[in-house]
Amino acid sequence: MAAQRKRNPNGAGTITKRKDGRYQAAVYVLQPDGTRARKFAYGKTWTECDAKRRELLAKVENGVPVPTKSAKLSEWLPYWLDNVIKPRRKRTTYAKYEIHVRLYLVPMLGAKRLESLSVGEVRRFLARLEKQTTAATARESHKVLRSALTAACREELITRNVVTLVEPPSVDSRDLSPWSLDETLAFLAAARGDALYAAFVLAIALGFRRGEIVGLRWEDVDLDKREIRVRKQRQRVGGELYEDDPKGRRRRQTLPLPAICVAPLRWQRMRQAALRERAGADWQESGHVFTTRTGRPVEPRNVYRSFTRVAKDAGLRVIRLHDARHGCATLLTAAGVAPRVVMEILGHSQIAITMNTYTHVVQDTQREAVSHMDRLLRKRPDRG
Incomplete structure (x- = not known):
């Protein structure tokens, strides 16, 4: 007498073979609205289909809803x-x-x-x-x-x-027009007496972002060793001011501090000490490098406002503060600094970002290199 095939217990679902050769499992599952409905799963083999049936049953036992109709x-x-x-x-x-x-x-x-x-x-x-x-x-x-x-x-x-x-729409890359070296020097000269002068120097010399500038703390600045780290950035989103980890490679970096940044930061520390003494009990110690008269961190948008005001007063064309970051990359690349080093200084996560963003500068450097090659190859050995 042939052995009778065992039936699954109630609620364990069923597996049947379809006309197309595939197997179909059917299990009653919980819906998001609390009701129960039949859910189907398919497999090329009975074993594959049974595995999917067991997955559905596991969700049923754990009370996890499994929609039978996909969500809008x-x-x-x-x-x-x-x-x-x-x-x-x-x-x-x-x-x-x-x-x-x-x-x-x-x-x-x-x-x-x-x-x-x-x-x-x-x-x-x-x-x-x-x-x-x-x-x-x-x-x-x-x-x-x-x-x-x-x-x-x-x-x-x-x-x-x-x-x-689906291919995404193509977008023309924005033409970068950072300040030239002469424009940059003119801006720094005009900004020398501004309260945020040291912030502008960091943006130009190290390519610091606005959030990185206002989130910088004294504990991350070592003027004796001439080192600086960016551990946090301050942002305002939806009306709320908060601190977050910096983008890219910044959180893992300890950067050498250029000599041009040391004196402005020392001046900033002395200026802040004077503000602290003047504010007295009203001072709110935050540890930030750039603060208001009462010790609170500077509002991110106020850095750009001051940057724009100084540029206008100096008769310079107004650019974004972020373009000072592009200017940093431009000057470094034009000076012959390797793209990999530029990437490390700017804190990009991938070198492709550096190369794609500053292609025009790299091309100028390449043209200069090729012109050197032309001069070398055109030299002819002296004939005796």
Whole structure:
């Protein structure tokens, strides 16, 4: 008598063979609204299908909801922001992503379900967004959506990320026009009496970012050894001022302090001591290098305001404070400093960032090198 095949106990699901040769498992799972519904899983072999059935049962036993219908983008994107991006990425990144989700992705694609979003719909969305805003905005939305759907793939909500199949809009790189050496020297001469003179010197000589300048503490500055570290940066996002880890390689760096920075920092320490004595009980010690008259850290935007004011008063063309960072790279590269060293000084995480950002400077240096080669090769040995 043939052995009778064992049946799975109630609630353990079933596995059947489909007409196309694949196997199908069916398990009743918990839904986000508390109800139960049938969930299907598929596999090429019975063993593969049984493994997926067991995974579903494990979620049932642990009370983990398993949606039988994929979520809409209007549901998934806010969940992804709050549970994936917010705990793991910088606040500035979260704030930037949230803007794209709120202003563009949810209004224009929110009704689409994760599993039904097509390549064509993504392409049409990007074309429409580029027409309404800019190519740069559309490119950034492409990046945000791609990241969100990659997370959905990891959680096995979808099997493929259709955004990766769509080319992002091309964006013309912004022309960098940092100050020339003469303009830089003119600015430093004009800024010598400004309260933030030392901050401007750090921005120009070491390429410090605004957040790195206002987050700098005296404990990270050694004027005797002529060394400096950047451990924190101060940012304001959504009206809240907070400290965060610096970008790129900064947190792992101890940089040699150029001689041009030492005297301004000594002057800043003496100036701060005078302010502390004058403020008396009103002084709020924070340990920061750049502070207000009462010891509080300087507001990040005030650094740029002072930078712009000094440039205007000196009759110089106004550039962004961040362009002083580009000026640092320009001067270093033009002086023949290797790109790898420039990368270390600026704190870039990858040398490709340095090379891509300052290609025009590298090309000028290459032209100079080639001209040297021309002169060498044109020399002819003396004939006897």
